[in-house]
Amino acid sequence: MRFYSNGKLLITGEYVILDGALSLAVPSLLGQSLEVTNNESKHIKWLSKNSDGRVWFNCTIRIDSLKVEKTSSNDISNKLTDIIKVIREVNPTFLNESGLDITSELTFDKDWGLGSSSTLISNLSQLARTDPYELNNRVFNGSGYDIACAKSESPLLYRLIKNERDIEKVSFRPIFHEKIYFVYLNTKQNSLNEIRKYKDLNPSNSLINEISDITKKLLKCSTLKNFNLLIHSHEQIISKLISKKPIKQELFKDFRGEIKSLGAWGGDFIMASSDKDPSNYFKNKGFNIILKYGDLLI
Numbered sequence: 001m002r003f004y005s006n007g008k009l010l011i012t013g014e015y016v017i018l019d020g021a022l023s024l025a026v027p028s029l030l031g032q033s034l035e036v037t038n039n040e041s042k043h044i045k046w047l048s049k050n051s052d053g054r055v056w057f058n059c060t061i062r063i064d065s066l067k068v069e070k071t072s073s074n075d076i077s078n079k080l081t082d083i084i085k086v087i088r089e090v091n092p093t094f095l096n097e098s099g100l101d102i103t104s105e106l107t108f109d110k111d112w113g114l115g116s117s118s119t120l121i122s123n124l125s126q127l128a129r130t131d132p133y134e135l136n137n138r139v140f141n142g143s144g145y146d147i148a149c150a151k152s153e154s155p156l157l158y159r160l161i162k163n164e165r166d167i168e169k170v171s172f173r174p175i176f177h178e179k180i181y182f183v184y185l186n187t188k189q190n191s192l193n194e195i196r197k198y199k200d201l202n203p204s205n206s207l208i209n210e211i212s213d214i215t216k217k218l219l220k221c222s223t224l225k226n227f228n229l230l231i232h233s234h235e236q237i238i239s240k241l242i243s244k245k246p247i248k249q250e251l252f253k254d255f256r257g258e259i260k261s262l263g264a265w266g267g268d269f270i271m272a273s274s275d276k277d278p279s280n281y282f283k284n285k286g287f288n289i290i291l292k293y294g295d296l297l298i
Contacts, residue, residue, distance in 0.1 A: 001035070001036045001037075001127065002033060002034070002035045002036075003033065003034045003122075003123040003126045003127060004031060004032070004033045004034075004123070005031050005032055005115075005118070005119040005122035005123050005126075005150035005151060006027035006028055006029075006030075006031040006115075006119070006149055006150050006151070006152065006298070007027070007028035007030050007031045007032070007108055007114035007115040007116075007118075007119060007149070008025055008026065008027055008028060008114065008115045008118065008145070008146045008149035008150070009025070009026050009028060009114070009182070009262050009263070009269065009271075009296075009297065010023060010024075010025050010145060010146075010262060010263050011023075011024040011025065011026055011172075011218070011262065011271070012024045012211065012214060012215040012218060012234060013158075013211055013212075013215060014238065014261065014262065014263050014264065014265070015194075015198045015203075015238060015241065015242060015264075016203055016207065016208055016211050016238070016241070017143045017145060017158065017159075017160070018142075018143050018160070018195070018198065018199070019160075019203055019208055020159060020160050020161060020208055021159070021208045021211040021212050021215070022157060022158075022159045022211070022212035022215045022216065023145060023157070023158050023159065023211075023215060024155065024156075024157060024158075024170075024172065024215050024218060024219060025145045025146075025148065025149050025155065025156045025157075025158050026149070026155040026156075026172060026297045026298060027149040027150070027152050027153070027154075027155070027156075027297070027298045028108070028114050028115075028149075028296055028297055028298065029295070029296060029297065029298060030051075030106075030107045030108035030114060030296070031106075031107055031108070031115075031119050031150075032104060032105065032106045032107070032115075032116065032119035032120060032123065033104070033105050033107075033123070034102065034103070034104050034120070034123035034124070034126075034127065035102070035103045035104075035105070036100055036101070036102050036127060037100070037101045038098050038099065038100060038101075039098075039099040039100060039101050040099060041099035042062060042063055042064065042099055043060050043061060043062055043063060043069070043099050044060070044061040044062075044063055044095055044099070044100050044102060045058075045060050045099070045100070045101045045102070046058060046059050046060070046061065046080065046102050046103075046104070047101075047102070047103045047104070048076075048103075048104045048105075048106075048110075049103065049104070049105040049106065050106055050109060050110050051106050051107050051108055051109050051110075052109075053105075056110060057072055057073055057076050058070075058071070058072050059071035059072065059073075059076075059077040059080065061077070061080075061081060061084075063095060063096045063097075063098075063099065063100075064096060066081045066084060066085065068081060082139065083120075083121070083124065083135070083139055086135060086138050086139060087124065087125075087128045087130055087135060090128070090130045090131075090134070090135075091128050091129065091130055094127075094128045094130075095128075104120060104123070106119075111188040112184055112188070112268065112269065112289075113188055113189060113191075113263060113267065113268030113269060114268075114269075115146050115149070115150070117140060117146075118136065118142075118146035118147055118149075118150055119150055121135055121136045121139065121140075121147065121150075122147060122150035122151065132147045132150070133147055133165070140192065141195070142191070142195065143158070143160060144158075144160075144165060145158040148165070148167050152169065152298075153298065154169045154170065154171065154298065155169070155170050155171065155172040155297075155298065156168065156169060156170065157170050157215070157219070159212075170219060172219060173293075174221060174222075174227065175222060176223070176224045176227065176273075177293040177294065178292070178293065178294070179224055179273055179274060179275060180271060180272070180273050180292075180293040181271070181272045181273075181274070181277075181278060181279075181290055181291065181292060181293070182262075182269045182270070182271055182272070182290070182291045182292075182293070182296050183269065183270050183271075183272055183282050183287050183289065183290050183291075184268070184269055184287065184289035184290075185247075185266075185267055185268065185269070185270060185287065186286070186287060186289075187266065187267040187268070188267055188268060189263065189264040189265075189266055189267025189268050190264070191263065191264045194264035194265070195264075197242075198242065201241060201242065203241055207237060207241065210233075210237055211234065211237060211238075214230050214233060214234050214237075217230055218230050218231070224273060224275070227258075227273060228257065228258035228273055231258050231259075231260040231271070231273070232258055234260060235247075235248070235259075235260055235261065238261075238265070242265065244265050244266070246259075246261070247259055247260075247261050247265065247266075247270055251285070252285070255272070255274075255278070255281065256274060256275075256276075256278075257272060257273050257274030257275070257278065258272070258273050258274075259271070259272050259273075260272075278290070
């Protein structure tokens, strides 16, 4: 058996998506596969491979007790067994009828923050025939937009309304998309920690409405100039809310164009829009992973 799920980027609504802001999420062309074959042991033999084919995690788990008998990382194997236990609460026969070799393989680097966890949850949910949103909520307690992207073939408008998901498929590939780039900041941000910090804040309804309005306008934006104005406004609003400087002010003051953080601020990818290819600019500052819109997003 083989399963596959898309990665994701949240273009608007970071943080405030948890409080009902209308947000724009786009699946990535890159993702993660899960391949499952039977073996004659009484164990789950797990391998996780990075995009270069390198094994970055492996473990051996007894199928009956979920005792970890061998692992390259206690933290990761403990998280994996926790996920399996949660699934077994819904489906008691999950991964306990025969020995299995399971290989999970990314097509993006595991440090990029494109959804190594959400794609795993999506794939395991397909294998177990369980609700991926329920599993994601119990394990990670996020908004679920990344789960929506995992099996979507188009960008999405995503909104939480009284703990219910409102998801609308949309078209989002601006006429100027060739002037939009995504730059990896050489740092993987811990989204769980950032969510915990954010939950101590209380964004106003007017702030939520402002971000929702920006999302709607961004979707219909027809010029790079207006696009830049909108993402600049978005940065200013979130900056005040979480008391952090926008990344452009922090690292790229002299950049000719606009820059927006994506997801938890301080790591993973940023979105840069510029009339000219900014690759040399970012490489000169030590950021060598620059992807074009069409090379990364659906």
